[in-house]
Amino acid sequence: MRIGQDKSRHQRAVKVWDKREFKNLDDSVELGTRNIKVALKRLRNWARDGAHDELDLDGTIRATAENGYLDVKTRPERRNAVKVLLFLDVGGSMDPHIKVVEELFSAARAEFKHLEYYYFHNCLYEGVWRDNSRRWNAQTPTWEVLRTYGPDYKCIFVGDASMSPYEVAYPGGANEHWNEEAGQVWLHRAREQWPNHLWINPLPEKHWRYTQSVQMISDVFQGRMVPMTLDGIDRGMRDLGR
Numbered sequence: 402m403r404i405g406q407d408k409s410r411h412q413r414a415v416k417v418w419d420k421r422e423f424k425n426l427d428d429s430v431e432l433g434t435r436n437i438k439v440a441l442k443r444l445r446n447w448a449r450d451g452a453h454d455e456l457d458l459d460g461t462i463r464a465t466a467e468n469g470y471l472d473v474k475t476r477p478e479r480r481n482a483v484k485v486l487l488f489l490d491v492g493g494s495m496d497p498h499i500k501v502v503e504e505l506f507s508a509a510r511a512e513f514k515h516l517e518y519y520y521f522h523n524c525l526y527e528g529v530w531r532d533n534s535r536r537w538n539a540q541t542p543t544w545e546v547l548r549t550y551g552p553d554y555k556c557i558f559v560g561d562a563s564m565s566p567y568e569v570a571y572p573g574g575a576n577e578h579w580n581e582e583a584g585q586v587w588l589h590r591a592r593e594q595w596p597n598h599l600w601i602n603p604l605p606e607k608h609w610r611y612t613q614s615v616q617m618i619s620d621v622f623q624g625r626m627v628p629m630t631l632d633g634i635d636r637g638m639r640d641l642g643r
Contacts, residue, residue, distance in 0.1 A: 425532060425533045436631045437504055437505055437508045437631070437634060438508040438511060438512060440631055440634040440635040440638055441508055441509060441512045441513075441634065441638060442512065442638075443635060443638035443639055443642060444483055444485075444512075444513075444555065444638040444641050444642050482514075482515070483513060483515065483555060484513075484515040484516075484517075484550075484553055484554045484555065485509065485513045485515065485516045485517070485554065485555050485556075485557060486517050486518070486519075486546075486550050486554040486555070486556045486557070486595065487506075487509060487516065487517070487518040487519070487557050487559065488518070488519055488520075488521055488525065488529065488556070488557070488558045488559065488560075488591075489502065489506070489518060489519070489520050489521070489559050489560070490520075490521055490522065490523065490558070490559060490560025490561065491520050491521075491522060491533050491535070492522050492535070493522065493523065493564075494561055494563045494564075495560060495561055495603075498561065498603035498604075498629075501603055501629055502559060502603060502629075505559065505601070505629065505634075506518075517550060517554075519531060519541065519546060520532070520533050520535060521560075522535065522576075522577060523560070523564040523568050523575070523576065523584075524564060524568050524569055524575070524584030524585075524587075524588070524618075525543065525558075525584060525587040525588050525591060526543065526575055526578075526580045526582075526584055526587055527542065527543050527544075527580065527581070527582065527587070528540035528541060528542055528543055529541050529543055529546060537578075543587055543590075547590060547591070547594050550594075550595070552594060552595060552596060554595055554597075555595070555597045555598075555599075555641045556591060556594075556595035556597065556598040556599070557598070557599050557600075557601060557637075557641075558591075558598075558599070558600045558601070558622075559600075559601045559603070559629075560600070560602065560603075561602055561603055561604040561615075562600065562602055562604070562612070562614055562615040562617075562618040562619070562626070563604060563612050563614060563615060564576070564614045565614065566613045566614050566617060568584055568614070569583065569584045569585050569588075569614055569617045569618060569621075570583055570584075570585060570617065571583050585617070585618075585621050588618065588621045588622070589621060592621070592622065592623075597641050598622065598625060598641075599622075599625050599626075599627065599637045599640065599641055600618060600619070600622050600625060600626040600627070601626075601627055601628075601629050601633070601634065601637060602615070602626055602627070602628055602629060603628075603629040604628075605628065606628040606630075606633070609626075625637075625640065
């Protein structure tokens with residue numbers, strides 16, 4: 402255990418205990434680039450629902466012609482019906498990526514009407530959080546999440562996948578608590594529950610081969626890991642949309 406250092410030496414979490422101030426990711430952040438939102442638009446499944454609050458121009462013209470008087474028609478507004486479940490890695494080696502993750506989070510909140518999200522640290526284990534502070538008494542059991550959201554959700558993990566390999570492969574390998582089951586067991590369960598899944602990695606792709614845990618998680622996701630770049634997100638959204 403290392404106590405009192407101000408940053409990780411090797412960009413991986415190995416029993417580090419430092420005092421940090423937490424705040425939830427801000428979904429109102431003004432995007433530094435609109436490219437992320439444009440890329441997310443690849444994942445769309447239009448449906449009409451809700452109140453009749455959009456002018457149906459073609460219907461109005463047709464009804465007016467048939468009736469001989471102005472007959473205004475409306476219809477439900479067209480909305481993106483895609484359901485997205487977002488898992489966000491926070492803390493430790495993810496600290497340098499906060500800005501770009503906030504931009505992605507902000508774009509996702511704007512683009513997807515049906516969006517649910519949870520926080521985790523390093524790897525998925527038996528509990529996740531709704532709040533970035535990750536208080537143990539406010540943890541949501543991962544089994545509850547698996548049972549709540551059906552296989553029609555698109556599941557997206559966002560994290561640098563940079564940690565000790567033990568955190569992925571072994572019980573008791575987690576750096577903040579004793580995990581009875583290995584992280585990869587929970588990742589496999591997530592993949593099985595949500596067949597349309599993706600891992601977005603903010604770490605530059607050229608560095609992936611130097612970190613064993615990145616390769617391990619990429620293998621669990623059968624290569625469905627993309628970099629957090631315009632091209633990477635675009636490719637990821639195309640894969641999820643198939």
